[in-house]
Amino acid sequence: MAANEPVGDPFGALGDPNRRAIVELLSTEGRSVQELADALPISRPAVSRHLRLLKDAGLVIEEPQGTRRIYRLQDQGIEAVQAYLAQVWGEAVVRFRLTAENTKGSDGE
C-alpha cells in the first residue's frame, strides 16, 4: 500500500511543530544539539530525540566537527517526499512553479 518509504517517515517527522522549528533553524546554518536547545523552548534531551527522528527520515545529517557534532539539513528525505507526492498527486503538481505564484481565486472543479 505504501510506496517509496524511506527508513523513517518524513511526513511524520515534519508533522511536529518542534521538529519544524529545528529544520527552520538548520536552514540558515548547521548547529549543535546545545545550540538548538538554546534557541528553542524545549530541553536538550527533547532536541536529541527530535533530531534522531529527523535523521531517520533522511531530513538531517550529523557531522563531526572537531569535538562537536553538527546537524545539517539533508536532501534525501525531501526527495522521498517529492517522489511520493509525484506518484500520488502527479508530476505536474510536484513541479513547483516558483515564478507562477497563482493564488487560488476559484473553487471551480
Place this chain on the structure above:
Amino acid sequence: MAANEPVGDPFGALGDPNRRAIVELLSTEGRSVQELADALPISRPAVSRHLRLLKDAGLVIEEPQGTRRIYRLQDQGIEAVQAYLAQVWGEAVVRFRLTAENTKGSDGE
C-alpha cells in the same frame, strides 16, 4: 516560528499510514466514504475522520455527485508543502528532477 501553514497541517495529515492509503486510493479516481471504507481495513467512521483531516490540510476536496459525496485529491495542500520545503531546504531541492534519477551512491557532501 512556523511559516506558510495552511488551515490544517499537510505533513501531519500525510504522517499517518491510513491517510496515505486513502490518498493513494484517490489518486486513481474520486471515491465515496463507503467505497474507501470497503477498500480499507478500517471502519467508515474512521475513514470519515481521516477525510476531515485531509480536507483541513487542503489535500482532499468533497464534491456532491447526485445524492453522494465524492472525495478527490486537491492540489492546495501540496502547494503549501512545496512552499514550505522551498523555504527551508531551498528551491533547488524542491524542483523535482524526474529525469535525473540519481541514486545516492556517496555520502560525501
